[in-house]
Amino acid sequence: IFARSVRFIVGAVSSKQLPSTEVKEVAFVGRSNVGKSSLVNMFLGRTKAAYVSKKPGKTRQFNVFDVNSASVDSRRASSVVEESSPWSPSGRFRLVDVPGSGYAKVSESYRDEWKVFLREYLGTRDNLEAVCHLVDSRVGLQKTDLELFELIGESGFAGDVIIVLTKVDKKSARAAEVLAAVRQAAPAARVVSTSSKEGIGRAALWRALKGVVVP
Ligand code: GTP
Numbered sequence: 126i127f128a129r130s131v132r133f134i135v136g137a138v139s140s141k142q143l144p145s146t147e148v149k150e151v152a153f154v155g156r157s158n159v160g161k162s163s164l165v166n167m168f169l170g171r172t173k174a175a176y177v178s179k180k181p182g183k184t185r186q187f188n189v190f191d192v193n194s195a196s197v198d199s200r201r202a203s204s205v206v207e208e209s210s211p212w213s214p215s216g217r218f219r220l221v222d223v224p225g226s227g228y229a230k231v232s233e234s235y236r237d238e239w240k241v242f243l244r245e246y247l248g249t250r251d252n253l254e255a256v257c258h259l260v261d262s263r264v265g266l267q268k269t270d271l272e273l274f275e276l277i278g279e280s281g282f283a284g285d286v287i288i289v290l291t292k293v294d295k296k297s298a299r300a301a302e303v304l305a306a307v308r309q310a311a312p313a314a315r316v317v318s319t320s321s322k323e324g325i326g327r328a329a330l331w332r333a334l335k336g337v338v339v340p
């Protein structure tokens with residue numbers, strides 16, 4: 126499973142800059158450095174659709190990608206191995222790589238502005254059908270994760286929330302423990318375990334979004 130085509134549309138810093146809402150959308154949110162941009166790339170089967178950085182706070186805009194809007198896209202990562210699946214997603218949707226929350230080094234005014242934008246986005250975006258809330262499996266639930274749970278709840282967002290554990294690499298010792306804590310904190314939520322580094326969980330994430338966002 127992989128995206129047939131990926132097109133970057135806009136890096137938005139206000140809702141006015143977001144594209145029109147005729148196509149369904151999924152947003153990837155989570156703490157700074159949790160691995161959102163890496164997961165966007167792994168999920169879509171691209172090496173550099175989204176920018177990845179060792180330094181937290183890399184993504185500063187709501188980066189919107191149009192997926193499967195074109196029939197072919199030759200820049201697919203050669204490292205992507207096709208997983209055996211009877212389903213090949215061909216329908217168009219949008220994916221939004223949201224800046225990380227809780228990055229200490231950005232100014233307070235930037236953080237506030239960004240929070241206001243995120244709350245407004247979650248609460249008012251008509252085509253937003255799912256939010257993937259990423260949690261680092263090596264770090265576990267942090268204060269910023271709980272704040273994000275709260276913000277999503279308060280925003281009025283009524284679509285699906287999928288909790289995505291990131292960095293579940295083979296050597297990650299804490300993954301099982303963190304998974305249990307996440308299930309306890311959000312008993313009703315669907316949880317998908319992933320590693321962008323090792324390509325784990327890609328098909329599971331596509332399946333979780335099938336029929337919700339992905340036609
Ligand atoms: P911001 O844009 O700053 O909010 O960060 P982000 O959430 O987009 O994280 P990004 O994808 O840029 O990755 C942050 C760091 O985590 C990078 O050094 C990545 O190489 C690393 N990383 C991402 N995914 C994985 C993974 O599956 N396993 C491991 N071991 N490292 C990962």
Ligand code: MG
Pocket residue numbers: 161162163176177183184222225
């Ligand atoms: Mg990023």
